[in-house]
Amino acid sequence: MNNQLDNEIMVRDNNLNFNASLKRLFGILVPSGIENKGLMYDGKDFTIDCSDKINLDSFPNYDIIKNRDSVIGKSEFFGEGVFVFRYGPVTSWIVEPGVFHIYTYGERILGMNIDVSYKSRSIELKLIGLNPLEAIPFVENICGNFSFSHSLAFTNAIENILGIELNPIIKSYKIIALELERIYNHLYVFSQLANAAAQKVLTSHVQFLFEESLRTNFIFSRSRYLKKLNSIGKLNFYPEKKILNIIQERVSELNSELKILYARTLESKNFLDRLHATSIISSEYALNNSLSGPSLRACGIKEDLRLHDKFYEDLNIPTISFGDSLARLEVRIEEISESIKIINDKIDFIDKVKNLVPFEEAKFSLENISGSSIGAVESPSGIIANYVELQNGKIKNIYISTPSLFGFNAIKDSLPGMIFTDFPFSVDSFGSFFADAAR
């Protein structure tokens, strides 16, 4: 088994590296007066498809999006000894309340449906009628560990409506916060997978780095989850040079420590064997079902919203073609190094141009502003897209597309055929959260 594993790991970095221009369905909108229009993504831009030629029902993930507030999946299995094992909403492994209805005959998983409704807080409904500035704290609390990504997608949409062009320094601060969020989320996934594989020493060391990264967030933003930092066209405050230097030191230290840990991890056949070939996703499936983020890049597809952002220079997007839990972990670990490089570059940039470029925040008024736009962000687990309609400066309609919905759908479709002990490796490797999926 170990020789086979070695051989397969050697060919894992055979990247497909193609840019998919396929139109994918990320959401079903009901904008005022128009019904059932698709929030579409073609690998570069988000659009709202209002043409009658596209039949939304023909998209494989149409039903999943339509029923996103209840149960993901409609599996049913019958046969001798087959029963439904209900895991959740109160368990010690997955603390978040959600229910996995698993069809099994005792060992192998035959199929599953995932109920996300226990975590539903109807946040989109609560946002209607609010001023966008009042809405930001609610948006941040959709999923606490993606709070900056969610608020950034929302403020991007509002900035598009207002026609605000961000100052390069403000944009750099926002990029630093976004990358800090990516680092701690990826470390969380790493620690969960290490824990699932009973690698206790590794788990402790990764948890150490995870806690240190949360403390770095606190130094940067006075919040361990980067909350109350982002605003429309600006940040609520800007960390000083002294703080930025501390951030640089801390992330560099984290990087060197992580490299040692990861090198040791790749030596552990026990660990690799648990993740290898677990919950394989094909690139075709990933594209057809709107998977994004590390889970998509682990299928060999080089796609990232940051590639189309002129503020990211020389971005290295890691991809691996194998599509299993190990590939998803490998992509995440490589992304941490890339995020650290981006943070260092942006801090150097702020340091260099702060006295050269006039540091001005955009002036705007939300009074009597009406319009609609889309804001999208590459969060740690994939694309968060917000469609926002404003009427007289208040939110009239909002649709939030989250990566966890598509992640849970992929968990549901990749686990059949696996055995029960593969379950945590599959669930944790996608980095999907009930708070994010249920909103």
Place this chain on the structure above:
Amino acid sequence: MNNWWFPYGLKKRLTEKKLYQTDIDVKTLDGIFKSSLHIYIIDVGNSNDLCFELKALQAPQYNIHRFGIFFADTPRHADVLIVLGPATEKMIAPLQETINQLPKPFGIILIEYGETNNGIDLKNILQENLLAEIKNYENPEQIIAVLLKIMNK
């Protein structure tokens, strides 16, 4: 590189020596649970950052096992239930069932944090078993301080 984990783990000194204190009002359980405390966590609808915080509480910086604090895998093995709120309506029944499963005597700590309150007052459900309520959550040190106060340490 020596790839054996054990010496790598031993040579690091990751545990922090700190005095954990809090001003939060805490009830104790009449002098029991002095030497060990088993906790079970239930998330009734928080925005997931508190779930992350409880994972961070298990980090070696805090090394909670040195105080005799352990996470239980089932409410039937727990002394204290930590409720992460605010709550969604659908989680009220599972919360009540989880409380029914706790062996007596037991205590409950309520942590509510975030903007997404659905207006559900959990105090009516938790009643006299509520030992502490953390409204302005800061970091895992605060939770350790509350747990140590319950243990009279």
